[in-house]
Amino acid sequence: MKGWIQTLPILEFDKDVEVTTITDKKLQNLISAGEMISCDVLILDEWQNISSESNYKAYKKVKRNYTIGLSATPIRKKGQNFYPLEKTVFGKAEPNNKFDWQKQHGKMTYDRYSYSKEKWIDFRDYESYVSKLPNFMRWETIEEIEGAEENNGFEINIEPVWLMPANPKELKMLNTFNIVGKNGKFAMSKQSFGKKTFERYLSQTGFEVDFPKIKAVNVDSPMLLKIDEYLDKKDKTLIVSKSKQIVEVIHERHPEIGIWTGQKKEDFEKTNIVATAQVLGVGVDGLQHRFETIIVLDPSNANDGDYDDYRQLLWRITGSRQQHDVHVIEFYF
Numbered sequence: 001m002k003g004w005i006q007t008l009p010i011l012e013f014d015k016d017v018e019v020t021t022i023t024d025k026k027l028q029n030l031i032s033a034g035e036m037i038s039c040d041v042l043i044l045d046e047w048q049n050i051s052s053e054s055n056y057k058a059y060k061k062v063k064r065n066y067t068i069g070l071s072a073t074p075i076r077k078k079g080q081n082f083y084p085l086e087k088t089v090f091g092k093a094e095p096n097n098k099f100d101w102q103k104q105h106g107k108m109t110y111d112r113y114s115y116s117k118e119k120w121i122d123f124r125d126y127e128s129y130v131s132k133l134p135n136f137m138r139w140e141t142i143e144e145i146e147g148a149e150e151n152n153g154f155e156i157n158i159e160p161v162w163l164m165p166a167n168p169k170e171l172k173m174l175n176t177f178n179i180v181g182k183n184g185k186f187a188m189s190k191q192s193f194g195k196k197t198f199e200r201y202l203s204q205t206g207f208e209v210d211f212p213k214i215k216a217v218n219v220d221s222p223m224l225l226k227i228d229e230y231l232d233k234k235d236k237t238l239i240v241s242k243s244k245q246i247v248e249v250i251h252e253r254h255p256e257i258g259i260w261t262g263q264k265k266e267d268f269e270k271t272n273i274v275a276t277a278q279v280l281g282v283g284v285d286g287l288q289h290r291f292e293t294i295i296v297l298d299p300s301n302a303n304d305g306d307y308d309d310y311r312q313l314l315w316r317i318t319g320s321r322q323q324h325d326v327h328v329i330e331f332y333f
Helices: 002-010 024-032 053-060 082-090 098-105 126-131 139-146 168-177 191-204 222-233 244-253 307-314
Strands: 041-045 066-070 106-110 118-123 156-162 179-182 185-188 206-210 213-217 237-241 258-260 272-276 293-296 326-332
Touching: 024 053, 053 082, 066 082, 082 098, 098 106, 098 118, 168 179, 168 191, 179 206, 185 206, 191 213, 191 222, 191 244, 213 244, 222 237, 222 244, 222 293, 222 326, 237 244, 244 258, 244 272, 293 307
Parallel strands: 041 066, 156 326, 237 272, 237 293, 258 272, 293 326
Antiparallel strands: 106 118, 179 185, 206 213
16 A cells, blocks of 8 residues: 555656545445445455455445456465456456356365355366456566566576475474474374474474474574575575564574564664565565565475465565566575
8 A cells, every 4th residue: 555655646647637545444444334435447456365255345336437456466265266356347257156157167176064065176277267358467468568678677596495304303203193202292283284384393493392382493404504604695685484483593593684573573674684474475565675685495386375475475576676686595305
């Protein structure tokens, strides 16, 4: 929102037209209060994050001539957010019933708990689907129309770095028995999220059992020593982890750098920063000028379900925002 407010007068977008900027929550509140809202064009920025049922119902009550949805990473909920998108932009979906729409466009699987006994897994063919959507323009098409240079004419150097895991015996125990033990204490991961967190700590840092979980602790590990090495040689570096605990461990080793988590933002003016991926999502701007290197502790590949979020992370300092050559270092174990 701040980016829109700051940019509109700079680019003179508001010179000949009146532009109003509000959040989706504000719009819902206005509609709920009985406000009648009308405009020539309704623009939904990052619509993939504001495509809930309650948002769709609010958009439906805005009288307008045109609707534009902007999104660099459009897929959410494995693509189910395209159903309310169709209804918002085109006035109806095709088919115009959610269950029928899912059956036509999605891969479905048996779900004993749902009313229909089926649930959506993924698009049946995303490329085919979007190719048939009217006025669906990819960023490549837009940049071609604008004559924009890829990455603003700068280079992106991606360097995968392979490291030994910090606790190989405990990782083997986790994968065999789903249990981790240390100093006579044991913890068991629960569900896939819990196991991923356990694997992250065991691969990247030292650990202690803090029943019923484990916690990351600051001891020399291949990853932490490699980060020490990079920080000795580099400045203008952004280190990103999915784990708040690991961010705090890195900051404990390097109190001279800045830190940004959901609860803490200190020394952010420093040339080197460690941050959680969660705080670097949609709407964060201004980093492309500051950082020449990004070290990603938890990279994703194109087949991962969170790949769109990973692309969003890299776009904080690359892509159309890029101001110089960028070095992307990805850690693998």
